[in-house]
Amino acid sequence: MRVRGRAMSKWLALARSQAPVPNVPKSPKSEPSGQFGDFGNFGTALTISAEEIRASFDWIAHRLEADHARPRDVAQSDALAILRGMISNDPRLIVPQPNAWRCVICGEGGSPGLPLIPVLTPNEGEYRWLHHGCHDTYCCRQAERVDELLRAAELLCQ
Numbered sequence: 641m642r643v644r645g646r647a648m649s650k651w652l653a654l655a656r657s658q659a660p661v662p663n664v665p666k667s668p669k670s671e672p673s674g675q676f677g678d679f680g681n682f683g684t685a686l687t688i689s690a691e692e693i694r695a696s697f698d699w700i701a702h703r704l705e706a707d708h709a710r711p712r713d714v715a716q717s718d719a720l721a722i723l724r725g726m727i728s729n730d731p732r733l734i735v736p737q738p739n740a741w742r743c744v745i746c747g748e749g750g751s752p753g754l755p756l757i758p759v760l761t762p763n764e765g766e767y768r769w770l771h772h773g774c775h776d777t778y779c780c781r782q783a784e785r786v787d788e789l790l791r792a793a794e795l796l797c798q
């Protein structure tokens with residue numbers, strides 16, 4: 641409570657000082673074009689290095705063998721499944737959504753009969769908005785991105 645009171649006092653003091661308060665939107669209004677994940681450029685770049693993925697895989701497989709006495713082939717298979725989940729939930733794979741009023745997949749706006757729905761991201765309180773009918777495409781593209789990263793790390797066959 642004490643900390644909260646101090647924090648509130650800071651903002652109250654700032655407000656009373658009539659110092660200019662920056663007008664910062666809650667989310668960026670736009671992002672530079674040509675970045676990874678821009679609409680129409682979904683999943684064309686790698687954001688997690690193959691070395692990082694390979695090192696994570698080796699570490700997970702090692703722990704499964706050493707700590708859980710799993711045979712090597714089972715440990716490697718399980719490590720791949722665990723790693724797939726970890727990469728899928730990596731914030732670096734969040735697709736940018738320059739306009740929250742337009743579907744992150746098809747680019748169309750929502751309407752009363754076809755509303756945009758929020759999809760969770762690994763970042764708390766951050767969502768991606770898309771049509772219900774675009775959700776399967778969203779999931780498939782995300783899975784393709786993960787597979788692309790796993791292939792780059794030579795953990796999946798081409």
Ligand SMILES: [Zn+2]
Nearest residue numbers: 743746771774
């Ligand atoms: Zn859509």
